[in-house]
Amino acid sequence: xxxxxxxxxxxxxxxxxxxxxxxxxxxxxxxxxxxPSMGLIRAAVAxxxxxxxxxxxxxxxxxxxxxxxxxxxxxDIRESIGAGATGxxxxxxxxxxxxxxxxxxxxxxxxxEAGxEAGxEHVNITFHRAFDVSRDADKSLEDIIALGFDCxxxxxxxxxxxxxALMLSHLVRRxxxxxxxxxxxxxxxxxxxxxxxxxxxxKLHSTARKPIASRMKFRRPRVPMGAPGTDEYAPLSTSPxxxxxLVAKTHK
Numbered sequence: 001x002x003x004x005x006x007x008x009x010x011x012x013x014x015x016x017x018x019x020x021x022x023x024x025x026x027x028x029x030x031x032x033x034x035x036p037s038m039g040l041i042r043a044a045v046a047x048x049x050x051x052x053x054x055x056x057x058x059x060x061x062x063x064x065x066x067x068x069x070x071x072x073x074x075x076d077i078r079e080s081i082g083a084g085a086t087g088x089x090x091x092x093x094x095x096x097x098x099x100x101x102x103x104x105x106x107x108x109x110x111x112x113e114a115g116x117e118a119g120x121e122h123v124n125i126t127f128h129r130a131f132d133v134s135r136d137a138d139k140s141l142e143d144i145i146a147l148g149f150d151c152x153x154x155x156x157x158x159x160x161x162x163x164x165a166l167m168l169s170h171l172v173r174r175x176x177x178x179x180x181x182x183x184x185x186x187x188x189x190x191x192x193x194x195x196x197x198x199x200x201x202x203k204l205h206s207t208a209r210k211p212i213a214s215r216m217k218f219r220r221p222r223v224p225m226g227a228p229g230t231d232e233y234a235p236l237s238t239s240p241x242x243x244x245x246l247v248a249k250t251h252k
Contacts (some may be wrong), residue, residue, distance in 0.1 A: 001196070001250040003053070003182065004243055005029070005207045007036075013046045016209070021148045022051035024089055024126075024153075029207065029236075030227050031060035033128075035076050038083060045084035053087035054080040056107070063093040065132035067082055070103055081114040089153070095178030097135030099143040100129075108148060117206025126151040129184065132158075141171060144179065151180040153205055160186030161204075170200040172214055189245035196250065204250055208242040211235070222241030 003022045004015040007029040015023050025044050028034035033055050040225020045050050058065070058072050070092075071144070090107050092100040108125055115123035116148050127149045134140040137157055144152055154171065161183040170182050183195055184205030192204055214233040225232055 001203050002246055003051075003184075003203060003205045004238060004246075005033070005184070006044070006204060006238055007033075007207070008237060009022075009040060009043050010212070011207075011209075012040075012047055012049070014238040014240045015208070015243050016047055016049050018240035019247040020054070020243050021049065023049055024053045024055055024205065025085070026055035026057070026089075028060065030230065033057055034060065035211075038107065040125065041049060041080055041085060042085045051087065051124070052085050053089050053126060054085045055128065056080070057091075057128070063091055063133070064095055064100075065092055065103065070106070073107060074202050077107060077110050078114045081111065081118050081120070081123060084118075086120070087150075089126040089128045090139045091128040091130030093130055093134060097133070099140050099147075101143060101147065104144075104147050104149075124150050126153055126182070128153050129155065132156075132164075137167065137171065138174060141179075143176060147159070149179060151203070153182045153184050155183070155185035156199075158185075162186055162191055165195065165199050168195075168201055172200040172202075186242075187246075189242060190251055192246055192249040206246055206248070207236070208238050208246055209236040210239045210242060212239075214239040 004020045005024045006012045026033040027036045056073050056076050058069050092103040094100045111123050127144045131154050155161045156167030158164030180202040182203035182205050183201040187204050187206040211234040
């Protein structure tokens with residue numbers, strides 16, 4: 001019932017230590033998540049976690065991709081599954097905010113083919129939070145189901161899963177078990193159980209992060225390397241303690 005979003009190797013190891021079985025692997029969490037490096041994918045696979053879903057997103061910004069970007073996504077899908085990933089997380093929209101049926105079908109076919117070549121009976125394919133900025137939630141959900149996705153990650157088209165709880169409940173009812181609905185954005189141990197009870201979603205998605213103190217002794221704090229307001233000496237990273245609390249809340 002729980003997926004931990006991991007943006008670095010320390011987070012992968014923390015997720016495993018906290019008892020998680022399923023992760024979404026990405027980089028660039030401050031930009032909404034981007035495709036991770038092959039080195040990180042291989043390290044995550046080597047960790048022994050049973051379910052590793054790799055985010056396929058070549059750049060930050062919107063979800064309208066050029067033909068060249070789609071080719072890059074195809075290559076990333078093949079390499080990720082070839083390296084041992086058990087699933088991929090994708091999403092493409094049209095200029096009008098609908099699900100791009102052709103592009104998604106093409107990426108799904110690549111994932112299924114790569115799975116067969118890797119000897120996998122099934123590759124899990126999740127439609128990510130591009131759903132939350134699509135024009136019509138009901139139409140988008142039906143298109144995603146028709147394409148054969150296994151899961152849709154969503155905040156209920158709201159800033160957080162808590163504020164989108166009504167829409168999440170609606171999506172669960174509309175899906176009628178045809179696809180897994182996974183609630184993400186702002187999921188914490190404090191609200192996880194209530195979200196499951198109120199919305200009826202199948203899964204929860206969380207970064208389970210907290211600030212982790214840097215081991216650097218020498219520091220030059222007035223030379224930032226990241227986004228304004230971020231602290232390079234106390235970056236957010238997945239915590240095994242937070243993961244363990246989420247596991248306890250979601251496996252009762």
